[in-house]
Amino acid sequence: KILITGASGQLGSVLTMELQRRFGVANIIASDLKQNETFIGCFEVLDVTNFEAVNTIVSKYNIIQIYHLVAILSANGEKHPLDAWELNMKTFFNVLEASRINKVKKIFFPSSIAVYGDNAPEDNTSQDFVLSPSTVYGISKVAGENWANYYFEKYGLDIRSLRYPGIIGHQSLPGGGTTDYAVDIFHKAVNNEKYECFLSASTTLPMIYMDDAIRATIELMEAPLEKISVKTSYNISGMSFTPEELHKSIQKIHPEFEIIYKPDFRQNIADSWPNSIDDSHARNDWNWKPKYDLSSMTLDMIKNLEEKYCKIQNT
Ligand code: VAH
Numbered sequence: 001k002i003l004i005t006g007a008s009g010q011l012g013s014v015l016t017m018e019l020q021r022r023f024g025v026a027n028i029i030a031s032d033l034k035q036n037e038t039f040i041g042c043f044e045v046l047d048v049t050n051f052e053a054v055n056t057i058v059s060k061y062n063i064i065q066i067y068h069l070v071a072i073l074s075a076n077g078e079k080h081p082l083d084a085w086e087l088n089m090k091t092f093f094n095v096l097e098a099s100r101i102n103k104v105k106k107i108f109f110p111s112s113i114a115v116y117g118d119n120a121p122e123d124n125t126s127q128d129f130v131l132s133p134s135t136v137y138g139i140s141k142v143a144g145e146n147w148a149n150y151y152f153e154k155y156g157l158d159i160r161s162l163r164y165p166g167i168i169g170h171q172s173l174p175g176g177g178t179t180d181y182a183v184d185i186f187h188k189a190v191n192n193e194k195y196e197c198f199l200s201a202s203t204t205l206p207m208i209y210m211d212d213a214i215r216a217t218i219e220l221m222e223a224p225l226e227k228i229s230v231k232t233s234y235n236i237s238g239m240s241f242t243p244e245e246l247h248k249s250i251q252k253i254h255p256e257f258e259i260i261y262k263p264d265f266r267q268n269i270a271d272s273w274p275n276s277i278d279d280s281h282a283r284n285d286w287n288w289k290p291k292y293d294l295s296s297m298t299l300d301m302i303k304n305l306e307e308k309y310c311k312i313q314n315t
Contacts (some may be wrong), residue, residue: 001027001061005048005095006069008032008039010111010183011046011213015067016041018214025047029061034071048091054290058098065221067079068095068109075266076176077137088140095145108221111145111163111233113206114138118272122204125137125274127235127263127281134272145232152231158200161233163214165277170304178266178273179192179205185259190305191249194258196264201244204275208238209292209300216288223286230281238276238290239297249298 002019006012007030016030019040030039031046040160048070061156070091077084087229091254092109097109116125117132131142141163148159167181181197183204188195197203208216216236241249247259282288292300 001063002028002065002067002071003031003057003061003063005031005046005054005091006071008034009069010169010172011164011210012067012069013172015046015069015214015217017171018218019053019067029063029313030050031055032056037236042064048094049087049303051094053297054094055098055101056196058102058104063102064105066099066107066242067217068092068107071110071140072137073175074112074114074135074137074177074269075178075180077140078265078269083137084136085140088137089143092144095158096151096159096175100151100157100290105158106221107148107157107159108217109144109148109159109161111141111161112138113163113231113273113277114195114237114269115142115145115163116127116272116274120274122275124278125235125275126278127230136268141233148233149231158225160228162216162220163233163235163277164213165206165208165237165287167213167283167302168207168302169213170308171210178269179207179242180287181262182207183244185243185250186301187306188307189254189257190302192254192256194260195247197243197289198264199243199261199270200263200267201261202241202242203267203270204242205238205270205273206240206275207278208290209234209297210299212290212292215291216282217287220282220286227285234282234285234288235277235279236288236290239278239293240276241294245294246266246298249294250302252295253298253302
């Protein structure tokens with residue numbers, strides 16, 4: 001059986017459905033502090049900061065794979081730095097130790113482009129450039145990457161990871177990130193409302209469509225171990241764009257859609273991150289290749305959100 005922690009989150013809720021589809025609902029144990037009201041499948045209320053609770057679930061269900069998605073993201077993390085560090089690291093150590101003790105075969109945990117800092121080259125940032133994160137979230141992800149490598153070297157634990165860029169999807173809402181504008185904007189556009197953007201018009205960030213992020217995650221986990229040359233975390237990327245470019249892409253479908261720019265504290269976080277990412281290690285090791293670009297992502301987001309909202313209006 002496969003355990004997902006943080007299964008109610010932006011990525012977790014979509015990954016859970018895809019893993020249920022691929023491996024059968026009965027083989028997927030979703031867990032989080034609380035269950036989404038629309039959830040269908042096996043769910044355990046789990047506080048991952050509690051080692052005993054994690055260990056009990058891993059042994060009770062004979063878990064062979066764990067997708068560990070619990071974390072406080074970049075923007076929220078800056079509001080409560082020490083709480084974010086404590087939660088991101090404590091939950092990760094509990095998953096690592098429960099996996100070591102119960103001989104879990106494979107573990108996935110998300111890293112992020114937030115591991116890079118101001119000193120990194122802005123364009124096509126390489127896999128191996130020195131990491132000097134500017135946020136607690138980024139610091140916790142660099143620490144997580146190094147602990148993953150340590151547990152592989154010392155205990156042979158097969159832990160795999162992706163440095164996600166901003167993830168954009170219609171199936172779920174993001175929570176507490178800096179790239180969340182690229183999701184929020186679509187909900188405003190399909191409801192014919194003006195969008196107030198918390199980043200400046202010219203802020204380029206690496207992004208990936210949810211469908212590509214989910215596929216990359218499963219393709220990484222399904223790849224033979226001998227293909228995995230990166231034991232910290234793989235760079236991956238789908239596309240890069242600015243809020244202005246995203247606005248223009250949406251206006252091709254909704255010409256009247258308006259945006260205003262009111263940068264807030266998240267601008268400094270975004271400015272410390274790369275504009276684009278070199279993901280050649282992922283392409284070479286396990287044939288990573290994105291399918292969505294800015295225009296196909298925009299089309300798919302608007303199509304799905306308009307269906308979702310008109311369903312809500314008709315209920
Ligand atoms: C965030 N969406 O904004 C996350 C992610 C690269 C961005 O880490 O914090």
